[in-house]
Amino acid sequence: MTDKLTLDEIARRAGVSRTTASRVLNNRPNVRSEIRERVQRVMAETGYRPHPVAQSLASQQSHVIGLVLPRRTEILFNDPYFPRLTQGIAQACNDHDYTLALFMMQSEADEQKFYPRISRKGLLDGIVIQVGQIGDDLIARLLASDVPTVVAGRPLQHPNANYVDVDNVAGACSAVMHLLHLGHKRIGMITGDMRTTAALDRYTGYCKTLQEHDLPVDETLISEGYFTEIGGYEAMQRLLPHKPDAIFSSSDAMALGALRAIYEAGLTVPKDIAVVSFDDLPPATIARPQLTTIHQPVHAFGVKAVETLLDVIKNGPTPPRRIIMETELVIRESCGSR
Amino acid sequence: MTDKLTLDEIARRAGVSRTTASRVLNNRPNVRSEIRERVQRVMAETGYRPHPVAQSLASQQSHVIGLVLPRRTEILFNDPYFPRLTQGIAQACNDHDYTLALFMMQSEADEQKFYPRISRKGLLDGIVIQVGQIGDDLIARLLASDVPTVVAGRPLQHPNANYVDVDNVAGACSAVMHLLHLGHKRIGMITGDMRTTAALDRYTGYCKTLQEHDLPVDETLISEGYFTEIGGYEAMQRLLPHKPDAIFSSSDAMALGALRAIYEAGLTVPKDIAVVSFDDLPPATIARPQLTTIHQPVHAFGVKAVETLLDVIKNGPTPPRRIIMETELVIRESCGSR
DNA sequence: ATGAAAGCGCTAACAT
């Protein structure tokens, strides 16, 4: 019965030109309020919804931003970190009226396939890309593309990129400081996957703090846990023979694994070994004892990444944005203090 | 220097019409191979990439599908189930050359805002929507919209919708059967959030199996754990005074909580209480003892949801698709049987 | 304040 519901049709029914209808649709000025209301009424009555793709083509902006996750997402998706980050990003997209497109690169082939589509102006107004492993060249290619890009995490090889990160070095420092204040001397570390900047930076903070207190950095007290529970478990097993009196774990999930290893060895936390970890995600409160940990604002981090991107989209790429967010020590039970 | 790189420009440089260039771009027949190669060469040399939005507008299909997650995503995103599902869905999208748009509805307002955009033909070629809580009307509205929709999980109020689900009833049956075979009589259950069909169906399977073996369904042995670790912990605490000799937990995460409660009560698994859970996600193997659990094919489930959607998009909505995937009992340590 | 007209970059029906 009714014709297809285009803006032309709305204009016709309201007795105005398509231009005016468009003005009303986009809340632009220069429309007599009487006419504006008439057009709005027609739109409401007919249940008109503009065609987003047509709007995109005409306006040259899609109102879609892409979240690009590098390979090895299995790792990422077993830690609650990632879902939380995604949630923050999605939240910000909703709030700013952007649609979120998710690109989970699961293989080299996926990257090859999607790169042409997303590196081109058109589909995406901008990209948030999660830093992956060092040497990952997808970031480099995206940064060189036409599309505004913000990196979530510090891109080691691209210091001039727009990025937002958490102050991993400072966070690690305050973790180790806490252990030092409690009188621990043989402080071991379980690192994350050392091909990521987050793991490297936390390691840096650990070393720096020890050195500043004239303590040796003992290689036998450091073991890589790859950010997984099982990795933390195995790392702790390697560390136990060297008798650390405290452990700084680079993530809550790894700390959970470390606790398992410690208990299996017949030791107790915090009596025999104190533990501080990093993240303050659900595992921290599920663990027994509950984990003293470095809180990082994951949700806010995601929001900030999007808002930074929107800023770049709106105001251009210069100067490069560099946002560093603060962490905070949260004291619970795993260090025995308080 | 060079003009903007449109298909017109490619056609001009290759000395053909835009139509021919389009044919080459889309690998369509009716182009002399000599010409095809020439056009392809020009495209490659210039680094031409088609404008996806223009393609969408002209072809009336976007090659984008939406994944809609209902409210209360905090629950969803603390369980590894959801990330896994998303991964399967993303994988399938990649493989079939579709872009995935993620809609995480975090509030009523989000739904109001996005509904007009996604329920309209144009942005999305189709939608995969995760069942939420019973009574959620977003599903109803989406099912009534112009856009092909497949539900992930059984939509209680919409038996005629296209959906894919896991056989939760059968899975729960085999879990309880396993406990019965091992000689357990007082089999308790920790249910999921009873506003979801997954929780209801597993509960149904539990009751049915008991009844088929002439055992009573004892309300004091049943407690709601809401699919969270902490919920499982608290549910188990409520159950302990009633002395179950076995527990069927509706998810691995809840089983983890149950184990915690059992240990804190000074009891042992499987000696004092046997545990079977549901999911077979990472928590199952992290737990000590490792969990005997009902494996559900989460990744494949996501893939299937997308493939079903693509089928509906291609071949129309009739007949309604109803895909039920099988589960499988995985025996580990938490029941004491090998 | 309003409208005419020219795109946005592509696909596809139709003609040759």
Place this chain on the structure above:
DNA sequence: ATGTTAGCGCTTTCAT
């Protein structure tokens, strides 16, 4: 096998 032509549904100068 190739090209002509007419859209797809909207935004946006530019006149008036």
